[in-house]
Amino acid sequence: xxxxxxxxxxxxxxxxxxxxxxxxxxxxxxxxxxxxxxxxxxxxxxxxxxxxxxxxxxxxxxxxxxxxxxxxxxxxxxxxxxxxxxxxxxxxxxxxxxxxxxxxxxxxxxxxxxxxxxxxxxxxxxxxxxxxxxxxxxxxxxxxxxxxxxxxxxxxxxxxxxxxxxxxxxxxxxxxxxxxxxxxxxxxxxxxxxxxxxxxxxxxxxxxxxxxxxxxxxxxxxxxxxxxxxxxxxxxxxxxxxxxxxxxxxxxxxxxxxxxxxxxxxxxxxxxxxxxxxxxxxxxxxxxxxxxxxxxxxxxxxxxxxxxxxxxxxxxxxxxxxxxxxxxxxxxxxxxxxxxxxxxxxxxxxxxxxxxxxxxxxxxxxxxxxxxxxxxxxxxxxxxxxxxxxxxxxxxxxxxxxxxxxxxxxxxxxxxxxxxxxxxxxxxxxxxxxxxxxxxxxxxxxxxxxxxxxxxxxxxxxxxxxxxxxxxxxxxxxxxxxxxxxxxxxxxxxxxxxxxxxxxxxxxxxxxxxxxxxxxxxxxxxxxxxxxxxxxxxxxxxxxxxxxxxx
Numbered sequence: 001x002x003x004x005x006x007x008x009x010x011x012x013x014x015x016x017x018x019x020x021x022x023x024x025x026x027x028x029x030x031x032x033x034x035x036x037x038x039x040x041x042x043x044x045x046x047x048x049x050x051x052x053x054x055x056x057x058x059x060x061x062x063x064x065x066x067x068x069x070x071x072x073x074x075x076x077x078x079x080x081x082x083x084x085x086x087x088x089x090x091x092x093x094x095x096x097x098x099x100x101x102x103x104x105x106x107x108x109x110x111x112x113x114x115x116x117x118x119x120x121x122x123x124x125x126x127x128x129x130x131x132x133x134x135x136x137x138x139x140x141x142x143x144x145x146x147x148x149x150x151x152x153x154x155x156x157x158x159x160x161x162x163x164x165x166x167x168x169x170x171x172x173x174x175x176x177x178x179x180x181x182x183x184x185x186x187x188x189x190x191x192x193x194x195x196x197x198x199x200x201x202x203x204x205x206x207x208x209x210x211x212x213x214x215x216x217x218x219x220x221x222x223x224x225x226x227x228x229x230x231x232x233x234x235x236x237x238x239x240x241x242x243x244x245x246x247x248x249x250x251x252x253x254x255x256x257x258x259x260x261x262x263x264x265x266x267x268x269x270x271x272x273x274x275x276x277x278x279x280x281x282x283x284x285x286x287x288x289x290x291x292x293x294x295x296x297x298x299x300x301x302x303x304x305x306x307x308x309x310x311x312x313x314x315x316x317x318x319x320x321x322x323x324x325x326x327x328x329x330x331x332x333x334x335x336x337x338x339x340x341x342x343x344x345x346x347x348x349x350x351x352x353x354x355x356x357x358x359x360x361x362x363x364x365x366x367x368x369x370x371x372x373x374x375x376x377x378x379x380x381x382x383x384x385x386x387x388x389x390x391x392x393x394x395x396x397x398x399x400x401x402x403x404x405x406x407x408x409x410x411x412x413x414x415x416x417x418x419x420x421x422x423x424x425x426x427x428x429x430x431x432x433x434x435x436x437x438x439x440x441x442x443x444x445x446x447x448x449x450x451x452x453x454x455x456x457x458x459x460x461x462x463x464x465x466x467x468x469x470x471x472x473x474x475x476x477x478x479x480x481x482x483x484x485x486x487x488x489x490x491x492x493x494x495x496x497x498x499x500x501x502x503x504x505x506x507x508x509x510x511x512x513x514x515x516x517x518x519x520x521x522x523x524x525x526x527x528x529x530x531x532x533x534x535x536x537x538x539x540x541x542x543x544x545x546x547x548x549x550x551x
Contacts, residue, residue, distance in 0.1 A: 030531065058506040068501055150170075172198055236308055405473055
């Protein structure tokens, strides 16, 4: 009898399995919209440190990747934003650094002209993209959801233009400075002096709305940052903080309001939103553990003083994310939207700082040479760079938390000469010379800490190679932790603090997951495509990861 019961039980189990296999599987509810929110220069620890409730909510309910890192160099805004929406490493994008040599004269400034990417606009970036002939996320969204809008919003021109180029319908960012006195009716604004309105390719309901005109560049808008140390190297000019003029808020508030306007007016499939205040504050003060109430004697009850420090900037960025989430819910779009929150790089504090320490010295520290376009002429550079400049062979050097140098004479012997000179500079832990499609290690320092050596051994070669293409720097120097040549708080190098970024994906109803995968910035686009049910038509450098979407 027991034997017959066991046989019957097995038969029932087998039959149930067969019926389950024959039944149609429950379809995954795939998002039809994606919103990427980039909190420029946000470090992973900021969410808890500054009680960023909306970021924490997405992390606690979505898929979060606590081991994520940027995974490429140059670790900079103008690079990472396009990596996110192309799925390509910088070496395959058409530009891979703050500067590049336009070997094939794609931009029309002459063969081998040295170009600063921060000076380029959307049309220039589109030329570089079209020359490399690759699709971006916006192209896939347009193909999957014909007639739906893709838009990009942020404060900075190169931030928005590079991300939007060739595939977005609208790109909205601040325009150039204008004088209020030149307005047909100056009385429409509650201030005098200079202002910025919406630039790029804004829709008419934003371009014609005075709410998006903000006061910038006026003497009262430095918020004390031009006279304080170390913020005076790269002081605020009114673009990145909200300001005190009701109805004309700047910074991340401006970005969130422009984004919600697009949500209200458009049938959209993709929104790429860029909050820049954390980046600005981080550059000025060093961010994180440095920029705290304990270290700075300012009055948090003072709106003007409070908003130029990290506790306010991080919390306010999170509040603006909350505004976007609330608008999605109000418009009944929340259930159909995949939300991605990340950063374009981390940051470090220049406790070992080797740039010039003076008012507005940031740009002069970062860029040494002549470019865009023009004769290749070496300039003196800051004192710390003199062993490199003394070679007499520097065309341009870009210096932040790494040193990237383009040479006049690019022969092997001259590259090695420059690498040897860079190796003598303070804080340098490794030097590389370009050799075809990769960088070859020239020297490494015996003075690395255990932690520095472990990270460099695991990632140094990987990271420098991601930026190597025909127009990239001829010689690269990597710097030690907490070492900067540009501003007191800086990024762009290979240090762990610069490379570590937050990474969270959220869709309503998905199963929460904490993944040990070391996800990179280049993995964002293929992961979005996979989970939206979009098949790539071209290869990408990134990997696609499955999210536990609801059924």
